[in-house]
Amino acid sequence: MKQSAPVLTADEKRRRMVTATMRKNGYMPDALIETLHTVQSAYGYLDDPSLRFVANELHIPPSLVYGVATFYHAFTLKPEGKHRCILCQGTACYIKGSQGILNAITRAYHIAPGETTEDGEISLLTARCLGACSMAPTAIMDEDVVGNLTPEHALAVLEGWTKS
């Protein structure tokens, strides 16, 4: 009789991804940042149980794991919205008016950078520099890098998200 693969729950699958990263790095303590990257991409954020799990597996004190998780901007301890708008706040974008775009979004959706709308639809984030300065001001809307952005254009994209 053919044996089918065990059915994994979504959570088990994600846990496996995390374990795979740690195994690849030989469960060494220096794999911490790599592992947290995996947790973040699997879960969308770093939740408490995952942080404890990683600390346990890599034999690192939870305080140290928490320290690393909060030190780096790439990690977030809060779940994010369905859509992500990352506004670049680099110098070139700043010179070309990224502040106006940020203000427009903040005013229209009542969210500050790092926050998510109450309905959990949109997260507003800022980036130090996306390295796409030639098209400043830029933003990453979900997965797309959008250049030469205006406040109107940015609001139109966000409105498209809330409608769909």
Added chain:
Amino acid sequence: MIHMNQALTPDDLPRVAEAENTAAQAFEHTIRVCVAAGCLSQHSDQVKQGLEQHIKERGLTHCRVKGVGCMGLCSAGPLVSVHSQEALYQAVKLEDAPAIVESISGGTPAERLICPTNRPFFTQQTKIVLANSGEIDPERLEDYIAVGGYRQLAHVLNELTPAQVIDNITRSGLRGRGGAGYPTGLKWGTVAKASGPQKFVICNADEGDPGAFMDRSVLESDPHRVLEGMAIAAYAVGASEGYIYIRAEYPLAIQRLKTAIRQAERVQLLGNSILGTSFNLHIHLRLGAGAFVCGEETALIASIEGKRGQPRPRPPFPAASGLWNAPTLINNVETYANIAPIIANGPEWFASIGTEQSRGTKVFALAGKIANTGQIEVPMGTPLRTIIHEIGGGIPEGHRFKAAQTGGPSGGCIPAEYLDTPVDYESLTALGSIMGSGGMIVMDEYSCMVDVARFFMEFCMSESCGKCVPCRVGTAEMYELLSRIVQGRARMEDMALLQELCEMVKYTSLCGLGQAAPNPVLSTINYFKDEYLAHINDHICPAGQCQFEAVAQEVQL
């Protein structure tokens, strides 16, 4: 026929190159489409697919389409070049694919898409680091070997001793391209002399300066060049493990590096017994997690070790005690990209380019209020005026040049009266700025210099790692003072206090981040003191940027 899944020997490299070039000659026309991040975000991948499809539909067997790296003029993207027509096409859309294919069979270039290449932007550059960018397919090892890739590694491994390699680099006069400009040969020599059972080489690809994107571009366009440079460095200093620390914000560069490492390992250009010798080098990728301070070498090392990226006092320098306390060589992406050409053409050739103190070329990322944004490579010592008004095409919309910002949050602003300054390490330092990694942001009369200083201080304040007091507290206080000035709440005493704080933070901070944090403030006070005074005394922003009333209302709320 050499299979690209078995170990290569030094003799195989010219053979692979020959086979590759013969295969290329079978095509009369090669259409090169830029697939680096700038053009990709304008959907150059669709353009590439469109071109491929049209060529296939029309059965043109003498044409092929190739994805290549950055061609430099990002503001005109997506860019497509056809060497056989001597044509560069700009702002190409998917709908334009038939016209380009048509023009190739018709024999005349498609006029309406032509990007003129007889302009200073194209004629005044000297390309060493970017020589292969826009020419080769960054995802094919064979393409890199076809232009002579990895042959310098073979030459070094078989014919030069580590000491001879270091001597070559020293004589070339190459200085670190990450910002500080430390002589590369000297650094290599120090690591080579250090004793220890294990040594490491690290490539700093944590390009954190806002406004700088040269390293991203080099890694996306020519990743093997960096790997070859690292391998030569590892041989010279006696390392067998290497790390590339790259920003997680650069997904495409990460993916291309991963591909390149895998390809090189498959044919033993990396890994064990490289090119049939006893030299081993394993290169690992480490992703940054968004901390500017990790560009500082000791913080970067802490981050590779999986810790918080906080710097530590030096000495001991990483050359003596770095990663896991072993002697460690850290160089920047652009520095490594210079190595193979130096070995290939000789140190004298490299030293003949540039100025007495600063040899070779420098890649700059031009951005801000300038007509031609993108990346350029010019000999050291090129006057700022040439870079901005000729290569950069000047300021658009008839505006005037006000200042060029170099070196990011650690640098300063250079005003119009110093436009004739040659761009090299010493000249920029003398002006109160720094070379930095190569970001150059141009500002016109609508940029308020006080606001720019505040922008950079906000950056340093939130990026301060918090370890040493001068930086942690000092940047926050300076930010508060600058905020008061731009909001029209400051008094003259605040100005004196600000300058005093600048001095204190500059001389007492632990690492480069804090020591250089006052630079944008000091340089703007130096050259644009009138603007500060106008804000404080007259509550006027000469650039019309700062809105005093609106801000005052917000403060009340």
